[in-house]
Amino acid sequence: MPLVYAEDQTLTRADFDRLARVIYDTAGITLGEQKMDLVRARLAKRLRALNVPTYTAYIDMVLANPNGDEFVELLDAISTNLTSFFRENQHFDYLAKVHLPEVVKRNQATKRIRAWSAGCSSGEEPYTISIVLGETLPDLGARSWDTRILATDISTRVLRKAQAGVYEPDRIKTVAPDIRGRCFDPRTRDGEPCFAVKPELRQRIVFNRLNLMENWPFHGPFDFIFCRNVMIYFDKPTQEKLVGRYYDVLAPGGILFTGHSESLTGVKHKFKFVQATIYQKG
Ligand SMILES: C[S@@+](CC[C@H](N)C(=O)[O-])C[C@H]1O[C@@H](n2cnc3c(N)ncnc32)[C@H](O)[C@@H]1O
Structure with missing residues (x-):
């Protein structure tokens, strides 16, 4: 069986939309279409870490248990955390x-x-x-x-x-x-x-x-x-x-x-x- 890397997988528009909907409903975060590449890159790490073969399988797994630990990991992966001491002084x-x-x-x-x-x-x-x-x-x-x-x-x-x-x-x-x-x-x-x-x-x-x-x-x-x-x-x-x-x-x-x-x-x-x-x- 050929090796398949998460980076080579496609995140379909339908899967991205499913993900965006649940993230909006749960965390209030709006994920616009322009964030698709970013989300794909960040989730690639989760797919690798969990050895999940496709984005579809990963999203199915997360959505099956929206109160589970992987949902927290998902939010960690997509959130932007830029900050600094005395920011906007x-x-x-x-x-x-x-x-x-x-x-x-x-x-x-x-x-x-x-x-x-x-x-x-x-x-x-x-x-x-x-x-x-x-x-x-x-x-x-x-x-x-x-x-x-x-x-x-x-x-x-x-x-x-x-x-x-x-x-x-x-x-x-x-x-x-x-x-x-x-x-x-x-x-x-x-x-x-x-x-x-x-x-x-x-x-x-x-x-x-x-x-x-x-x-x-x-x-x-x-x-x-x-x-x-x-x-x-x-x-x-x-x-x-x-x-x-x-x-x-x-x-x-x-x-x-x-x-x-x-x-x-x-x-x-x-x-x-x-x-x-x-x-x-x-
Ligand atoms: C860009 S950082 C801002 C940090 C800091 N307030 C500053 O201005 O430097 C945004 C933070 O908001 C958090 N965040 C996003 N959605 C949230 C939510 N629904 N509830 C709580 N925190 C959230 C993110 O995890 C992230 O750490």
Whole structure:
């Protein structure tokens, strides 16, 4: 029998459509036709790993058990996880200079701050939030406040990396050198240098797997939510529903930060526009 490699298999339009439908229904992610090559390439690895001969057989297998482990692997394979420390830094600037001073004033009675990084990928976003809290709160007289960051993602693969909190030197280049020294411990991993986020910055973060389309096992209220470069994969009705749910779990005065290309134009919502990609609950 000739050897058949996954790369040589055809992903038919019908199979791609079946896959796209279930991914939309489950994760809200819209997979346009232009993603066909990408999906084919990424799934080739799963076919090889499982020794499944064709895309049709693979998709049949996944769809037979949409709550199974392979569905999680499938979502891992197709999700885009690009992120970095201090990505879209104007948000962290706004957080430090404008929003945290307001939150500290507002929450004097509870001395608590609650944040959510929704779609946290490999952790750079929630760790950056933690760094900003650590750098800013002492100056606001709130050093010993009870601070918690919930960090969630649908992908178990990126969550494992996030939970480990250890990054290659290249990954922390976007962190200012003085902050780098205060926030990371140099280590070696497999003989290579790397940097571990300091325990005090990790302690305030709770990582959990959460599909944003499902029920949320919490009610907030959050003082701010980062949902950046996630909604870009969702269509307008899905965005609208999600933005409404964020509104409901934010505290009055709470902020929703969205990604640079995720304006809420055309999405019905109750937020007050503060500036591009920054929205406040009244
Ligand atoms: C491009 S990353 C953005 C990471 C980070 N927020 C940032 O802006 O740097 C998008 C993340 O959204 C996650 N994601 C996509 N659909 C999701 C869903 N339905 N529920 C939860 N997370 C989802 C992906 O797994 C991925 O890690």
